[in-house]
Every structure is written in C-alpha cells, then in structure tokens.
Ligand SMILES: Nc1ncnc2c1ncn2[C@@H]1O[C@H](COP(=O)(O)OP(=O)(O)O)[C@@H](O)[C@H]1O
C-alpha cells in the first residue's frame with residue numbers, strides 16, 4: 275500500500291537548510307494500524323504530510339497503491355487525496371461556519387455529489403459515530419471529542435483507503451482520547467489503513483505497529499506482539515532519565 | 516447552475532467582515548452611482564437642448580445686418596444698411612436651392628409700453644412675419660388660427676399672440692379671439708393664440724411674450740418703407756444649408772456694395788452648424804462622464820481586489836483544510852472569483868438602482884417645472900445600464916483573479932500550518 279524508499283526532506287531556513295528526514299524506508303500494508311512516535315520536532319508531521327500528498331519530498335521515492343507520487347499537479351494531488359486519503363488533525367480543522375453535517379459532507383461536495391445525497395451520507399456517518407443528534411450544531415457548540423468525531427466522519431465519508439491522523443488525541447483528555455482511539459480501532463478493523471502521529475505511549479500502544487523517529491531516521495519499529503512490553507519499557511526509560 | 520454551498524460560503528465570508536465588505540463595496544457603489552448620475556445629467560442636457568430645437572428646421576439659416584467693417588466703392592467703413600424687398604424678390608427668383616424664405620421686421624421697443632388694451636398695458640416683442648416663418652420655427656395654435664397668405668397680401672391688421680400676452684392683456688375667462696390690441700398706436704385684431712414648439716429665440720425675450728403680425732402690414736403701418744431687418748431661409752432637400760448661406764452672403768454683399776472680404780456686415784448663422792457643434796459637445800460630455808465614472812469604478816475594483824486579498828489571507832487555513840479534504844485549485848479559484856463578482860455586482864446593483872432612482876426623482880421634479888428648462892428627462896438608457904453591469908461582472912472577475920491566484924499558490928500544507 276505504502277512504500278517509502280530513502281525519503282529525504284529538508285526545509286530552507288533562511289540561508290541554511292534544516293534536514294528533517296534523512297532517509298526514511300518504510301512499508302505499510304493495507305489494513306495496518308500504525309503510530310508514528312518521536313520527540314517534538316523529529317519530523318513526524320512532515321512524514322505524515324508526505325504520506326498524505328500534502329507535501330512533497332526532496333529525494334527518494336514514495337509509492338501509494340503502486341503509484342509513484344512525485345511532482346504531481348495540484349489538481350491531480352487533490353483528486354488522489356480525495357480518493358485515497360482521509361485526514362484528521364489535532365486541532366480538528368472544522369469549517370467554523372458550517373454545521374456538523376455540512377462539514378462531514380464537504381469532501382463529497384468537492385467530488386461533485388449532489389446536495390441531497392451527500393447530506394444523507396453525512397447523516398449516516400454521523401450516526402455511526404453517535405452524533406446524529408448533533409448534526410445541525412455548529413463546531414463551536416461541540417465538545418473536543420465531538421469535534422474530533424465529526425472530523426473523523428468527514429475523513430471517512432469519501433471512503434478512503436488510508437486514514438491519516440496527526441495527533442488526533444493531542445487536544446483531548448484521557449477518557450475522550452480513549453474513545454477516539456476505540457473509534458479508530460473500529461475503522462481499522464473495517465479494513466482501512468490507519469496511520470496516526472502521537473507522542474503518548476498509551477495511545478501508541480493501542481495501535482498494531484509503532485514507528486519511532488529519531489534524528490530524521492527510523493530509530494525502531496515495534497510490531498504487534500512486542501507492544502505489550504512497550505509500556506513497561508517506556509516506564510523504565512522515564513525512570514532512567 | 517445554482518450552487519447553494521457556494522453562496523452560503525460567500526455570504527458568511529462577507530458577513531464575517533461586515534465593515535470591510537461595506538467599505539470596499541462602497542467604492543464600486545460610488546463608481547457606478549457617479550457614472551449613472553453624470554451620464555443621466557449629460558443626457559438630460561442633451562434632451563433638453565434637442566427638445567428645444569427639435570421642431571426647428573435644422574436646414575435653416577438666418578440673416579441680419581451689421582455695420583460694414585471694410586471701406587468699399589467709396590463707402591466708409593461703419594456704414595449702416597438694411598435688406599430690402601428687392602433683395603428678397605431677387606433671391607426668390609434666382610436661388611433655386613431655397614425652400615422657404617421668410618423676412619421679418621422687429622418692432623422696436625419704445626420706452627414704455629407698446630401694447631395697450633383699455634386700462635391694460637404691456638411690453639411685448641412685436642414681429643412682422645410671413646406664413647413661411649411658421650414652417651421654419653414651429654408654433655401650435657391654442658386658439659383661433661395661424662397666419663395665412665391672405666393676411667400678408669391684404670395687409671390685414673391681425674395679430675397672433677403668445678400665452679403671456681393673453682395673461683397680461685385679458686381676464687382669465689375672457690376669449691381674446693376677435694378682441695383688439697393697440698400695438699404702438701395701431702389697432703390689431705387678435706385672431707390666434709399661439710404656443711412655441713421650440714426654444715430657439717430670435718430677437719431675445721420670452722417666446723410666450725411674442726406678438727406676430729403680417730410682415731406687409733408692419734412695413735406699411737409703421738412706415739418701414741421697403742426695408743427688412745432679418746430673414747430666415749431653409750434649404751431644399753438635398754442642398755447644404757451651409758453652402759446656401761455662403762451663396763446668399765455673396766449675393767447680398769454684391770447688391771449692397773459691401774466688400775467681399777467684409778466678414779461682419781452680413782450677419783448670419785445656420786442651425787445645421789450649431790447642431791453639429793452641439794452634437795460634439797454632447798459626445799464630449801458623455802466621453803468625459805465615462806472617463807470619470809470608469810476611473811472611479813476602477814478605484815472601487817482595486818479596493819475589492821485588495822479586500823479579497825485580505826480575506827484570502829485570513830482564510831488561508833480554511834482554504835488549506837478544504838484542499839486537504841479534496842478541493843481542487845479550480846474549485847477554490849471559482850469560489851473566490853464568484854465571491855468577488857458577487858461583491859462587485861451587489862455594490863454595483865445598489866449604485867445603479869440608487870442612481871436611476873435619483874434620476875427618476877429629478878425627472879419628476881423637472882417635469883413639474885414646465886418646459887422652460889434646457890434640462891430634460893435625465894435618464895440612462897438600457898444599453899448604458901447593461902454595459903455598466905457587464906463592466907461590473909468583468910471587473911469583478913479581474914478583482915477576484917489576483918487573490919484567487921494567490922490563494923492557490925499557497926501549498927495546502929503551508930495553509931494548514933498557518934494556524935501557528
Ligand atoms: N514549513 C517549514 N519550514 C521550516 N521548518 C519547518 C517547516 N515545517 C516544519 N519545520 C521544522 O521541521 C522540523 C520537524 O517538524 P515536524 O515534522 O512538524 O515535527 P513534529 O511533528 O515531529 O513535531 C521542526 O524543527 C520544524 O520546526
């Protein structure tokens with residue numbers, strides 16, 4: 275599904291260059307549930323944005339669904355995003371003057387689905403996320419958890435193959451975070467590849483694979499079975515610091 | 516295609532910046548408003564002037580005499596002279612291009628009143644005319660009849676009077692027809708009350724204060740001999756009145772021993788030339804109106820473009836989200852351009868409506884003022900309104916284009932990061 279080969283990315287900082295990703299090799303298969311971890315500024319968001327075709331990379335290759343993603347026209351990228359990828363952001367990024375239903379329906383609007391049909395579908399997705407009664411509410415009338423659920427519904431409505439979430443629980447309290455994670459797990463069980471960025475170990479431990487970034491490289495990849503040990507190892511790390 | 520979402524977004528975007536939207540829209544509003552008002556006023560002046568001369572034969576020329584300005588054939592310069600009956604006979608039988616020829620005498624206004632009826636007195640403009648005069652400068656008959664050939668042939672002591680004369684010399688419910696007026700000592704019977712159709716006035720004063728009597732009667736009754744003060748001619752169809760004018764000048768100079776190069780002695784003018792002058796003036800006014808109006812409008816458009824740029828900047832993140840969830844650059848662009856066109860059109864429409872409304876009010880007011888004014892029907896035509904609207908739409912598109920280009924030049928990722 276996702277194949278990254280020696281991905282480099284640097285940002286121009288005035289005259290100097292900030293080398294953020296220094297050669298990332300990563301394979302993610304259909305149906306995986308991956309979390310990307312790492313300290314602040316380690317390039318997690320940068321990596322996720324490249325995966326979501328929101329940003330381009332300088333060197334290496336990125337194949338998405340067998341297709342090489344490189345130097346795409348904005349129009350093509352937009353279409354591919356709309357087709358393949360759903361986004362969930364830390365700060366929800368709902369459109370403030372649209373109600374929950376309209377926010378959810380928005381991707382379908384860009385796909386050219388007619389109003390009636392897309393609103394019907396939006397209601398269906400809101401219902402699935404337990405927000406049917408909140409459909410007519412504006413974002414500022416919703417709690418953080420509700421907002422994130424609306425955002426997830428919006429990400430799912432275009433039936434993407436991949437769901438990308440940059441710190442989806444970063445702005446939520448623990449209970450709500452767990453609720454959101456439960457939803458993401460459910461989505462993953464339906465066959466959608468889910469990739470999240472987080473720096474919370476308990477959140478990461480709810481995924482099936484953890485990719486840890488350090489100094490622009492993949493430091494370690496922990497898969498399924500090892501996850502149980504992961505929390506305790508993390509606890510030890512804390513104590514040793 | 517009506518896209519409700521598009522309009523919803525446009526309205527909410529504009530509502531979020533009420534004050535700024537208003538200030539921006541005001542520039543466009545003012546541009547169109549000025550364009551309408553100025554164009555309407557220019558048109559009104561044109562209507563007023565043209566209405567005032569419409570019933571006047573445009574192929575007419577007028578002749579009067581001035582003192583000579585060049586010594587010639589033993590005559591000193593500064594000589595006074597007059598046309599006479601023989602001139603007219605000569606012209607009538609030798610100049611084929613003439614359609615109507617109408618001599619006129621001006622009754623000199625003595626000190627004090629020239630018109631008396633019992634206790635009533637008044638000062639009016641008294642002219643001696645031929646029936647042909649009414650074919651060159653049209654009058655309508657309110658009561659009685661118009662002058663005819665027999666009046667002239669028989670030198671009848673009849674007069675045709677304007678409305679102001681009736682008001683001054685008669686009681687309200689009195690019928691002036693058949694009554695007598697004493698004009699500079701001679702009694703004339705009123706046989707017609709006449710109303711001027713044009714505002715071109717030869718001899719000065721108000722046209723409603725005119726008394727016209729047969730030319731021949733005036734010549735004999737007041738001992739003018741065979742002199743003529745003034746005459747009007749019209750050119751036959753197919754002949755230029757300007758060349759007729761020159762031809763007549765030459766004939767008249769020869770007949771009265773006036774130097775061929777004396778530019779002053781034969782006073783004359785032709786309406787055709789005046790019409791052309793007026794035409795140029797009105798075109799000039801319209802052109803000026805458009806320059807100023809379009810200039811103002813252009814400033815308004817730049818304002819809209821500016822405001823759109825700022826709105827785009829404020830909405831960078833929102834645009835980023837939209838693009839992250841699948842909005843194509845084309846969609847975003849359409850959106851912004853539509854917003855700009857909407858803003859421009861709304862403002863323009865209000866400006867247009869208000870302008871037309873004010874012109875309509877002005878028109879109503881002017882109509883209540885009678886037809887004395889050289890300012891009439893201040894209106895703009897449909898073509899003008901349509902072109903204004905077209906200009907608005909086009910300029911709205913242009914105003915939106917730059918901000919739209921800016922919006923899609925921002926990468927979605929940068930737009931998203933804009934949250935700070
Ligand atoms: N557009 C940008 N321009 C310059 N530097 C950037 C830009 N985006 C991110 N960075 C820098 O790149 C590094 C990695 O950023 P990011 O991927 O957001 O890290 P993370 O999400 O892991 O905290 C940080 O030092 C950040 O300041």
Ligand SMILES: [Mg+2]
Nearest residue numbers: 318319320440
């Ligand atoms: Mg980040």
